[in-house]
Amino acid sequence: MFHAFFRSIFWVLPLFLVLPPVNSSSCAMGNRTTEIRVKYENILSPDINELVNMSAEYRDRCCKNKKHENAKVFFCNDTQEIESLQSMACNMLKFFNKQKISKDFRWKAAIVSCGTLQVLQCKCERNRKEKVCTEVNTHNKEDTETGEHSKKKCNQEFCELKENISSLRSCWNKFAKIISR
Amino acid sequence: MTCTWGSRETLTTNFSLYYWYENRSPVVECKHYLQDQGVSVGCRFNQSEIVQFQPFRVRVNASLDGKTLEIPSERMELQDLVKPEAPVNLTIHNLSSNQLQLTWSSPYPKAQCLEHAVKYKSNKDTTWTEHKVKGEIFSFPSVDYEKYYTFYVRSKINSYCGSTQLWSEWSVPVVWGNNATSEGTAEEQLHWFWIHTVLIPITSCLLLLVLVILLVRMERVWVIFMPRIPNPSKNFDELFITHKGNFQEWTGVPKDVVESFKPNYNESVCYVSELPPKESYEPFWGSTDQLLAVPGASAGTREHGPHKNSYVGA
Numbered sequence: 001m002f003h004a005f006f007r008s009i010f011w012v013l014p015l016f017l018v019l020p021p022v023n024s025s026s027c028a029m030g031n032r033t034t035e036i037r038v039k040y041e042n043i044l045s046p047d048i049n050e051l052v053n054m055s056a057e058y059r060d061r062c063c064k065n066k067k068h069e070n071a072k073v074f075f076c077n078d079t080q081e082i083e084s085l086q087s088m089a090c091n092m093l094k095f096f097n098k099q100k101i102s103k104d105f106r107w108k109a110a111i112v113s114c115g116t117l118q119v120l121q122c123k124c125e126r127n128r129k130e131k132v133c134t135e136v137n138t139h140n141k142e143d144t145e146t147g148e149h150s151k152k153k154c155n156q157e158f159c160e161l162k163e164n165i166s167s168l169r170s171c172w173n174k175f176a177k178i179i180s181r
Numbered sequence: 182m183t184c185t186w187g188s189r190e191t192l193t194t195n196f197s198l199y200y201w202y203e204n205r206s207p208v209v210e211c212k213h214y215l216q217d218q219g220v221s222v223g224c225r226f227n228q229s230e231i232v233q234f235q236p237f238r239v240r241v242n243a244s245l246d247g248k249t250l251e252i253p254s255e256r257m258e259l260q261d262l263v264k265p266e267a268p269v270n271l272t273i274h275n276l277s278s279n280q281l282q283l284t285w286s287s288p289y290p291k292a293q294c295l296e297h298a299v300k301y302k303s304n305k306d307t308t309w310t311e312h313k314v315k316g317e318i319f320s321f322p323s324v325d326y327e328k329y330y331t332f333y334v335r336s337k338i339n340s341y342c343g344s345t346q347l348w349s350e351w352s353v354p355v356v357w358g359n360n361a362t363s364e365g366t367a368e369e370q371l372h373w374f375w376i377h378t379v380l381i382p383i384t385s386c387l388l389l390l391v392l393v394i395l396l397v398r399m400e401r402v403w404v405i406f407m408p409r410i411p412n413p414s415k416n417f418d419e420l421f422i423t424h425k426g427n428f429q430e431w432t433g434v435p436k437d438v439v440e441s442f443k444p445n446y447n448e449s450v451c452y453v454s455e456l457p458p459k460e461s462y463e464p465f466w467g468s469t470d471q472l473l474a475v476p477g478a479s480a481g482t483r484e485h486g487p488h489k490n491s492y493v494g495a
Contacts, residue, residue: 041341049340075204076234166236166258169344173260174234176341180293 185223329358
């Protein structure tokens with residue numbers, strides 16, 4: 001009787017059925033398709049192209065045939081483009097403090113990540129976005145490295161960042177094609 | 182989509198192609214090879230086999246003497262390799278105040294990922310003018326009704342949907358201009374072409390030829406342009422041939438006149454010298470045969486005057 005009392009009061013089992021764990025998006029998409037498209041075309045797209053060009057200038061011979069543990073981050077899932085972009089942008093923010101990567105490069109990558117999250121109005125876990133994007137938006141990058149010194153040696157983190165950038169650009173291309181209908 | 186790796190002339194062995202999408206699909210062999218006289222030169226992909234916005238990789242295997250050589254490709258994004266079809270249905274609309282509007286349509290149902298380029302030229306221009314256009318309308322602000330315009334359009338995937346430099350082929354052209362003007366202009370141009378290229382050169386050559394013939398045949402005309410250099414030798418033929426250089430005989434001078442010029446006497450030489458303008462008389466030195474004594478002159482040697490002896494003879 002005691003067990004029956006608690007079950008009837010708390011409805012644990014029905015609650016499990018009604019409230020399944022759902023990965024809800026932390027992005028406020030709403031009905032903002034046009035706004036997102038305009039911001040992407042006029043503001044974000046030039047920055048993404050510039051980042052891709054910077055990425056192409058760096059040596060990446062050590063990156064061939066490398067398989068990354070976090071490979072699923074680089075997926076742009078069908079019908080889940082916004083979530084994929086959020087995941088890629090949040091993942092890219094973690095490279096902001098990697099000293100093995102050129103400062104110019106990781107600063108530009110952070111700008112693109114923050115821009116993506118801002119346009120889509122998304123958040124990242126552990127307040128990573130707030131920590132990095134506040135610094136990017138408020139502080140000017142100090143030019144402490146010359147052009148030659150900034151092209152540091154190829155390493156695993158650099159390879160992962162390059163792939164992250166490529167996936168982010170492709171996912172934005174895919175999303176732009178969808179929202180341009 | 183087609184992927185090619187050579188031609189019948191360049192390939193010495195057989196190739197096989199394998200492809201996959203990174204982290205998405207297993208490695209699959211090409212299902213539709215392109216053949217050229219029994220040799221595989223490429224692979225054709227159906228629409229169902231194409232996935233854009235996913236990293237695409239290819240590996241071509243070459244079989245040679247029992248050994249297999251693998252040739253991997255770089256990672257590719259297929260949306261960056263799209264070459265669209267050319268636009269169609271180019272149409273020109275006349276707007277007010279000398280303005281034209283060119284419109285076209287894309288063969289694709291959804292063309293928002295395309296950007297376009299328009300090139301045009303009039304019959305008076307030597308080079309094409311090109312403009313990039315985002316939509317499917319191009320406005321030509323000021324048109325000259327005396328000219329004849331030709332328009333072309335082509336398309337490309339824009340930078341928002343991909344990163345490619347692959348433009349489509351140029352479309353079928355559309356023209357605008359006054360039909361009569363254009364035809365008349367063409368006839369006039371043909372007319373002037375025949376005049377400038379054929380008639381004038383031939384006429385000039387014929388005229389030149391006539392002049393040359395006249396010059397050669399009519400000496401009176403030739404002498405005006407090329408006067409003869411006087412040659413007096415004929416006048417002296419009689420002197421040198423008949424009279425053998427005897428000028429007097431040729432001129433007809435009488436013999437007695439000729440004789441009169443010959444001298445018939447001899448004169449002795451008379452040496453003359455200048456006397457110094459002094460009171461003392463000095464011996465006058467004449468020839469060695471004669472010595473004139475002058476009063477007041479002393480015997481002995483005398484200095485010669487400052488003047489040289491002068492010789493006077495006849």
